[in-house]
Amino acid sequence: xxxxxxxxxxxxxxxxxxxxxxxxxxxxxxxxxxxxxxxxxxxxxxxxxxxxxxxxxxxxxxxxxxxxxxxxxxxxxxxxxxxxxxxxxxxxxxxxxxxxxxxxxxxxxxxxxxxxxxxxxxxxxxxxxxxxxxxxxxxxxxxxxxxxxxxxxxxxxxxxxxxxxxxxxxxxxxxxxxxxxxxxxxxxxxxxxxxxxxxxxxxxxxxxxxxxxxxxxxxxxxxxxxxxxxxxxxxxxxxxxxxxxxxxxxxxx
Numbered sequence: 711x712x713x714x715x716x717x718x719x720x721x722x723x724x725x726x727x728x729x730x731x732x733x734x735x736x737x738x739x740x741x742x743x744x745x746x747x748x749x750x751x752x753x754x755x756x757x758x759x760x761x762x763x764x765x766x767x768x769x770x771x772x773x774x775x776x777x778x779x780x781x782x783x784x785x786x787x788x789x790x791x792x793x794x795x796x797x798x799x800x801x802x803x804x805x806x807x808x809x810x811x812x813x814x815x816x817x818x819x820x821x822x823x824x825x826x827x828x829x830x831x832x833x834x835x836x837x838x839x840x841x842x843x844x845x846x847x848x849x850x851x852x853x854x855x856x857x858x859x860x861x862x863x864x865x866x867x868x869x870x871x872x873x874x875x876x877x878x879x880x881x882x883x884x885x886x887x888x889x890x891x892x893x894x895x896x897x898x899x900x901x902x903x904x905x906x907x908x909x910x911x912x913x914x915x916x917x918x919x920x921x922x923x924x925x926x927x928x929x930x931x932x933x934x935x936x937x938x939x940x941x942x943x944x945x946x947x948x949x950x951x952x953x954x955x956x957x958x959x960x961x962x963x
Contacts, residue, residue, distance in 0.1 A: 733874035745778025761905030791835035
């Protein structure tokens, strides 16, 4: 991402507040969700994996996004090969009512599971021994011979969808290095899939994509963290939410 596309804090909030939104739906409580940003830093410029959402989706149709989705009950039952870093757990617990370490763990697992479901990519480590597994998508994940690698996951940002939207999510944005990809069962994209295409893009290339405002802002946060060498190190977590039709940005220490 070139210097001219970096946004100040005021510019980030102005973009979020100014994005056109249809608010004709009844208000609902945000659902816990997670998304995973996979960063490839092997080349001259970092690249991120993004997918284009199906045009028939009610929520963000035709937009490029990171793999992700809502947290599911099955995410509490999958065994793992490595646990979350302590600083990631602490940041996930902050500013969260009824927070528990188990809930923090489930959020990171949701990001890994959704990424597998949507892209076929496995963020895991070789399974050391036979484990009892829940039904559903985790069965297919474990069939690859790997179980989730939570230690590879870093916490970047958090954002809550504004009121009266068709869906509302309390989304945690996680980051992993592309080196954490240990297996690929094949892309799940296509005309009938949730994502119709996948692309590895430089941060500069994302500037021309149809992106939700929050995705563009998170990409700027990512760029800042990469430039500062903060990925993998403890840092304040940007938290975006709306009050009285105006977006705010707090920092979670």
